[in-house]
Amino acid sequence: KQEVTQIPAALSVPEGENLVLNCSFTDSAIYNLQWFRQDPGKGLTSLLLIQSSQREQTSGRLNASLDKSSGRSTLYIAASQPGDSATYLCAVGANSKLTFGKGITLSVRP
């Protein structure tokens, strides 16, 4: 059974800092991996999708990497802003399903 872990559960950083959010998964037989953002009481916004054959994807200040063999993915956020404050969820796709981590709640202090 696939398990997805995101540690720490919460993170607080000053504005402008570059930061890395980590995600690990137990079964490397995945098809893709997605990073999502969730604001309080809201649905999910897809940030980046990495197919299993890819190593990384970039969108603006976000960069996500995938190392399938070690069961790890990272989401890099450059020059963080208060508007980046949200919960970031990692989800692993396999067998037509997504398995989610519990998320990392990020707070960017002005």
Next chain:
Amino acid sequence: GAVVSQHPSWVICKSGTSVKIECRSLDFQATTMFWYRQFPKQSLMLMATSNEGSKATYEQGVEKDKFLINHASLTLSTLTVTSAHPEDSSFYICSATRTSGRTGEQFFGPGTRLTVL
């Protein structure tokens, strides 16, 4: 493109009543739709997967007689919580994918907050 809507966005009901939640793909045809629930401070848990015109596949531990799923068209799936009880209070989120077979990118709706009194 790839917008998914849900209705209602929130609902409050009395214990014992049934509640229907709609999930629509607005600008694409969704071969597969998924229903998740999320408790406070917890991750999303997949409840069921539905394909248009066929019966939904429920995850282990999810009561299919309590959570009725209908995927009547390529743009609409509904989740009905029957005889709702306070423990069913949760945030329900649907998603849709354009591709069948392998895991394609899922596009998520804004969620429905259900409160059962």
